[in-house]
Amino acid sequence: MKKVILFADTGIDDAIAIMYALKNPEIDLLAVVSGYGNVDREKTLRNVEYLFELAGRTDIPVIAGATRPLDGDDPVFFPNIHGAEGLGPISPPIPEERYANRTNFSKLFRLIKKNRQEVTIVNVGRCTSLAIAHYLSPEVMREVRETFVMGGAFLVPGNATEVAEANFFGDSIAANYIAQNARHLTIVPLNATRDALLTPADVNFIDSRADTPLEEIIKPILDFYYEVYQELEPGIEGTPQHDLAGLMATLNIPGLFKFVRREVRVQHEDSYADGLSIADFRPGTTNCFGMGCVRIAIDLDRDVFVANVVDILTNNVDG
Ligand code: RIB
Numbered sequence: 001m002k003k004v005i006l007f008a009d010t011g012i013d014d015a016i017a018i019m020y021a022l023k024n025p026e027i028d029l030l031a032v033v034s035g036y037g038n039v040d041r042e043k044t045l046r047n048v049e050y051l052f053e054l055a056g057r058t059d060i061p062v063i064a065g066a067t068r069p070l071d072g073d074d075p076v077f078f079p080n081i082h083g084a085e086g087l088g089p090i091s092p093p094i095p096e097e098r099y100a101n102r103t104n105f106s107k108l109f110r111l112i113k114k115n116r117q118e119v120t121i122v123n124v125g126r127c128t129s130l131a132i133a134h135y136l137s138p139e140v141m142r143e144v145r146e147t148f149v150m151g152g153a154f155l156v157p158g159n160a161t162e163v164a165e166a167n168f169f170g171d172s173i174a175a176n177y178i179a180q181n182a183r184h185l186t187i188v189p190l191n192a193t194r195d196a197l198l199t200p201a202d203v204n205f206i207d208s209r210a211d212t213p214l215e216e217i218i219k220p221i222l223d224f225y226y227e228v229y230q231e232l233e234p235g236i237e238g239t240p241q242h243d244l245a246g247l248m249a250t251l252n253i254p255g256l257f258k259f260v261r262r263e264v265r266v267q268h269e270d271s272y273a274d275g276l277s278i279a280d281f282r283p284g285t286t287n288c289f290g291m292g293c294v295r296i297a298i299d300l301d302r303d304v305f306v307a308n309v310v311d312i313l314t315n316n317v318d319g
Pocket residue numbers: 009011012013014037038124125150159165166167242243
């Protein structure tokens with residue numbers, strides 16, 4: 001069983017990843033660190049609390065992540081993507097005392113130390129909180145078994161700018177730090193996640209099997225996300241589940257991904273290319289090995305993806 005700590009900026013596809021983690025018997029979700037992203041940190045924290053309440057899993061620690069990127073600038077929010085509150089049409093009825101005043105990383109470090117060399121970190125938001133954890137305690141972070149990051153776009157269009165994916169663009173300094181310093185790192189970029197599509201028919205099927213409060217919000221939030229994507233990319237067949245794909249990369253599902261190994265840098269100086277993910281894909285370049293070498297998921301099989309996701313999301317275990 002994978003012991004996973006998820007670093008999220010809990011919006012819609014983050015929420016689907018959390019549901020999948022709760023429902024998949026191969027995943028033991030140890031904690032969620034939730035920071036700013038498309039909406040502010042307090043909203044993303046509230047969303048995690050809401051999901052755990054629906055699932056009856058308020059025992060899982062929720063840790064407050066970062067409120068702004070490492071350059072100190074005010075974060076740029078994108079409420080048009082995941083909705084004003086981050087969960088599409090839903091305004092989670094969670095009282096402020098449940099998520100305000102949550103504090104620091106001591107709980108995170110305790111969990112990693114208690115589960116030495118067993119924790120898999122999956123980062124599906126801006127990399128700020130994860131970079132801060134590395135800055136605060138490199139010794140403890142060396143006890144992490146492996147790290148997966150959803151972010152970047154290698155030689156394909158970005159989604160936040162022409163060249164940059166949203167998580168890397170949102171904090172390119174942190175993304176570059178993690179790309180160069182996290183050990184046993186896998187990056188799951190748009191190259192793979194743009195094909196992690198759930199169509200309205202997939203969602204309707206999942207909904208037809210929904211019989212718990214958690215399962216019942218899948219359709220409303222993904223219907224909202226579908227409308228948003230139809231505006232962004234008219235004609236797209238479904239909604240890309242970027243964060244879920246990042247989480248699924250931890251599971252070695254046969255045939256799901258193709259990987260290459262390259263050194264990775266992220267453009268992080270003020271320029272029109274801020275957040276651009278860079279690796280050497282020139283013809284004749286081969287896989288790297290050793291320190292600084294990152295595994296990159298460059299392709300995802302959509303049929304394998306859908307079959308697995310439908311299977312997990314329609315099983316009747318919430319947590
Ligand atoms: O580019 C995809 C990422 O941006 C995902 O993490 C999604 O949740 C959005 O924030």
